[in-house]
Amino acid sequence: MTTLTTVPPPVVRPVPWHRLAWVAWRQSRTTLAAILGVVALVVVYFAINGHTIHSAYADWQACTPRRSSACEFMSTNFHNEYGSTGLIGFVQVLLPGIVGAFAGAPILARELETGTFRYAWTQGVGRVRWAIALMVPGLVVSVAALAALGAVISWRYRPLAAAGITSRLDPSLFPSSNPAVIGWTLAAFALGVLAGLVWRRVLPAVATTIALWFGLAVLVSLTLRWHYVAPLTTTKLEVPSTGMQVSQWWTRGGTHVSDSQLNQVLQDAGVHGTISSGNAHAQPAPGSKVADPIQYLVHHGYTQWTSYQPNGRYWTFQWIEFGWLTAFALLALGLSILLVRRRDG
Amino acid sequence: MGIDKQGIDRSPIVFTLDPASGVPTYLQLVHQVEHALRLGYLKQGDQLPKVREVVADLAINPNTVLKAYRDLESKGLTAGRPGQGTFIEGALDQIDLAGVAGLRKSLLGWLTQAEDSGLDSDGIVALFSSTLRDFTERRTTGDAGGKARARRAGGAA
Amino acid sequence: MNVVETRDLTKRYGKVAALQDCSLAIPEGHLVAVVGPNGAGKSTLLNLVVGLAAPTAGEVSVLGGVPAGSAAALDAIAFVAQDMPLYRSLSAVDMIHLTRNLNRHFDTEYARRRIDDLGIAPKRRAGKLSGGQRAQLALTLALARHPRLLVLDEPTAALDPLARHDFMAAVMTAMAEDGISVLLSSHVLAELERVADYLVLISHGQVRLDGVVEDLIGRHLLLTGPSLQARDPDWRIIQDISTSAQSHLLVEIAESSTHGVAPGWEGRPVSLEQLAMAYLRETTSPQTSLAGVAR
Numbered sequence: 033m034t035t036l037t038t039v040p041p042p043v044v045r046p047v048p049w050h051r052l053a054w055v056a057w058r059q060s061r062t063t064l065a066a067i068l069g070v071v072a073l074v075v076v077y078f079a080i081n082g083h084t085i086h087s088a089y090a091d092w093q094a095c096t097p098r099r100s101s102a103c104e105f106m107s108t109n110f111h112n113e114y115g116s117t118g119l120i121g122f123v124q125v126l127l128p129g130i131v132g133a134f135a136g137a138p139i140l141a142r143e144l145e146t147g148t149f150r151y152a153w154t155q156g157v158g159r160v161r162w163a164i165a166l167m168v169p170g171l172v173v174s175v176a177a178l179a180a181l182g183a184v185i186s187w188r189y190r191p192l193a194a195a196g197i198t199s200r201l202d203p204s205l206f207p208s209s210n211p212a213v214i215g216w217t218l219a220a221f222a223l224g225v226l227a228g229l230v231w232r233r234v235l236p237a238v239a240t241t242i243a244l245w246f247g248l249a250v251l252v253s254l255t256l257r258w259h260y261v262a263p264l265t266t267t268k269l270e271v272p273s274t275g276m277q278v279s280q281w282w283t284r285g286g287t288h289v290s291d292s293q294l295n296q297v298l299q300d301a302g303v304h305g306t307i308s309s310g311n312a313h314a315q316p317a318p319g320s321k322v323a324d325p326i327q328y329l330v331h332h333g334y335t336q337w338t339s340y341q342p343n344g345r346y347w348t349f350q351w352i353e354f355g356w357l358t359a360f361a362l363l364a365l366g367l368s369i370l371l372v373r374r375r376d377g
Numbered sequence: 378m379g380i381d382k383q384g385i386d387r388s389p390i391v392f393t394l395d396p397a398s399g400v401p402t403y404l405q406l407v408h409q410v411e412h413a414l415r416l417g418y419l420k421q422g423d424q425l426p427k428v429r430e431v432v433a434d435l436a437i438n439p440n441t442v443l444k445a446y447r448d449l450e451s452k453g454l455t456a457g458r459p460g461q462g463t464f465i466e467g468a469l470d471q472i473d474l475a476g477v478a479g480l481r482k483s484l485l486g487w488l489t490q491a492e493d494s495g496l497d498s499d500g501i502v503a504l505f506s507s508t509l510r511d512f513t514e515r516r517t518t519g520d521a522g523g524k525a526r527a528r529r530a531g532g533a534a
Numbered sequence: 535m536n537v538v539e540t541r542d543l544t545k546r547y548g549k550v551a552a553l554q555d556c557s558l559a560i561p562e563g564h565l566v567a568v569v570g571p572n573g574a575g576k577s578t579l580l581n582l583v584v585g586l587a588a589p590t591a592g593e594v595s596v597l598g599g600v601p602a603g604s605a606a607a608l609d610a611i612a613f614v615a616q617d618m619p620l621y622r623s624l625s626a627v628d629m630i631h632l633t634r635n636l637n638r639h640f641d642t643e644y645a646r647r648r649i650d651d652l653g654i655a656p657k658r659r660a661g662k663l664s665g666g667q668r669a670q671l672a673l674t675l676a677l678a679r680h681p682r683l684l685v686l687d688e689p690t691a692a693l694d695p696l697a698r699h700d701f702m703a704a705v706m707t708a709m710a711e712d713g714i715s716v717l718l719s720s721h722v723l724a725e726l727e728r729v730a731d732y733l734v735l736i737s738h739g740q741v742r743l744d745g746v747v748e749d750l751i752g753r754h755l756l757l758t759g760p761s762l763q764a765r766d767p768d769w770r771i772i773q774d775i776s777t778s779a780q781s782h783l784l785v786e787i788a789e790s791s792t793h794g795v796a797p798g799w800e801g802r803p804v805s806l807e808q809l810a811m812a813y814l815r816e817t818t819s820p821q822t823s824l825a826g827v828a829r
Contacts, residue, residue, distance in 0.1 A: 044605045044638065051635040058624075058632065146622075150615035151672075154584050156608050156637035156679070376547075376587045394728070399805065402728055429710045436703035438565050439710035440731045444748075510802055 047157040052165035059166060063138065064173045067131055071177040074127060075184050077120075082188030085114055089191035115197055121204030124185055128178050128213055129249065132220020133241035135170035139163075140372070141228030141237045163372045167225060167365070174217050182213040193274070200346045201276035203253040212350050215357030220245045222364035229371050252353070260352045263339040269326065274343035280310030284334045294329065303328050310336065388426040390418055394435050402437055404513075406445035414454065414469045425455060425463040535598040537562040537683055537715040538583055543592035545578050552578040554739045556592070560717075560732060562682075564746070565709060567730035568719040569810055575739040576719035577616065580687050583717065584613040597682055609638060612676035616687045618668050622661030626654050626671055633675045645678035666697030673701060677708050684708065686718040702729055727806040735813050742813045747806055754809055757783040759799040766796040773812040784812045 095103040143149040227237040305325035543556040581587040585603025735743040769785035795801040
């Protein structure tokens with residue numbers, strides 16, 4: 033048998049994007065409504081909460097004279113009240129991951145799970161344009177929602193940053209602020225789309241996406257972020273709290289001294305307190321009779337080194353983080369499109 | 378086919394199908410037309426049901442209907458008018474009674490022969506049925522275009 | 535023009551060959567029945583034709599040489615998959631709108647009229663429709679695209695007899711009105727003779743028989759005769775059921791054969807169902823039919 037008769041296929045104008053926009057909107061409107069609803073609730077919470085903080089801060093700042101016990105009392109109150117982030121800090125970090133996963137994973141997974149891809153991929157539009165169109169609403173709404181939340185969160189934390197209570201580099205605040213939060217949302221969305229394609233089922237895809245995204249977030253918060261630019265080092269004992277400490281260690285005469293060696297020295301000298309990771313725990317209050325292990329070591333020729341990232345690098349780090357997360361997301365989306373092209377029914 | 382589907386243009390007959398009869402579908406249609414002609418339900422100039430209607434009613438392949446109509450046309454019974462449909466043109470001669478008497482006589486002679494060579498009733502029916510099937514098959518597959526004579530009394534033997 | 539043409543088409547999933555060395559040249563204007571037992575490769579062939587799967591080896595083209603799965607092919611082919619996948623939360627009106635937006639050509643008027651005629655509640659979710667109604671809706675959406683080829687994967691498997699009849703009547707009417715070609719798969723042989731005029735028989739991933747039904751039936755014969763009776767060398771015996779006294783044969787007769795039935799044998803034409811069953815039972819390695827060799 034001779035080769036197949038092939039003819040140059042007739043040119044078919046592709047289905048216009050605005051038609052696909054209706055399809056995409058119709059398919060995803062429930063999910064988008066849910067996302068907007070949830071994020072709106074969180075935004076409202078932060079708005080109210082932030083308003084309280086701003087008022088308290090304003091009151092505190094307006095207090096005169098500054099050194100009076102009343103104003104000192106206000107200061108202490110303010111620090112105690114808003115010093116720690118608690119559960120809400122955890123939620124604000126996790127939210128981009130959850131939103132992105134729920135927005136991205138069902139797009140392809142639901143079609144593959146229910147078999148409707150056999151309908152969608154045999155329509156005239158073709159599977160690639162269809163997949164791209166379907167991603168747009170979820171992507172846009174997720175990013176917009178989280179960007180709004182990021183703005184509210186930044187506003188909420190501004191007095192705390194001004195008071196030096198919370199560093200802008202704090203792991204619960206940094207990824208929740210713009211533009212990093214957009215990058216984290218994009219990454220979760222793209223991971224979701226890809227997971228949906230691999231798992232072909234919605235729930236495993238969502239679960240996998242959240243798990244992987246969370247793992248990435250932890251990894252970045254613990255190590256990666258602090259090395260975007262080589263950290264600064266200092267021998268000063270007091271590091272500005274607006275910066276972020278990376279690590280601490282001790283030297284003596286130019287050579288590194290380990291924690292166990294330091295602890296041995298302290299024990300021999302009868303000083304209470306232990307050193308771990310270069311720092312002492314439970315330092316005694318100033319003026320107390322118990323010897324401060326740090327002070328003891330310093331007086332005996334040991335030097336404490338601290339590496340840290342200064343507050344001034346905040347925006348540099350934000351754009352770096354946003355940049356690589358967005359690149360990662362684009363790669364994952366590109367891979368998804370590639371897999372859609374090759375996937376067998 | 379843009380003819381309106383009012384009662385005036387409807388065909389006098391409607392086809393039915395016996396799926397279990399073992400007779401090919403197109404043949405059933407041909408037979409029904411011939412049967413209707415014989416009994417007078419169809420007359421000269423009457424229209425056969427439109428292909429589309431037959432297909433919608435019976436859920437059969439339109440090519441089958443077309444084949445039946447081509448078959449009828451090759452027998453000289455119908456003629457297609459482009460854009461309008463298929464219409465009855467020819468007629469099946471009624472078998473004259475004298476012809477029937479002659480057929481009966483020669484059949485009785487054959488039956489005596491068959492019985493003499495040992496066939497019982499069932500055997501005779503089986504032999505007759507299969508030979509008739511062969512005969513019909515060869516006639517329909519053999520007639521490729523051209524008007525053929527309508528069945529005439531006394532032609533078979 | 536060949537509506538579907540394949541050359542040595544092979545599809546492997548892992549190590550399993552779902553379809554092997556399939557070579558077909560199916561002319562347009564037919565209703566092509568792809569038959570075979572479950573798992574034979576029917577769905578695979580259909581998926582390759584509509585572009586849902588890509589060949590492991592070989593080629594498949596549609597509508598006179600257009601590559602399967604290309605934009606032009608997608609534009610002119612409508613597919614209704616097994617189980618009629620529809621978006622269960624969308625109503626008929628929504629599905630019409632959806633399909634319109636996913637295609638360049640769509641006859642919204644025709645679709646709405648058909649939904650009305652069929653008595654399908656336009657605003658009811660597809661998930662709440664009966665099986666027959668869902669099938670008719672899926673078919674309506676496909677036909678409203680006015681495709682040149684309609685592909686159906688086991689379309690009537692889950693339908694009751696009435697729904698089955700209505701469904702096939704709609705398909706046939708579209709053939710009669712629009713001149714579309716139809717490719718459908720089925721593992722039920724009984725009703726095929728009424729609807730199919732081209733047959734492709736697949737078993738264990740291989741095409742055993744294919745051709746226009748009329749030709750296939752004309753090439754075969756059912757023979758009965760004494761088992762010791764001499765057999766004609768022009769015969770290719772497909773099925774041989776013999777006792778010590780009597781033989782029933784289903785044979786393919788070579789085109790070159792000019793004489794009638796060999797003496798001593800009683801012949802009668804074979805039905806499509808008998809023919810398909812006999813070829814499906816052929817468990818020896820696939821022999822191309824006599825006509826296939828000549829191609």
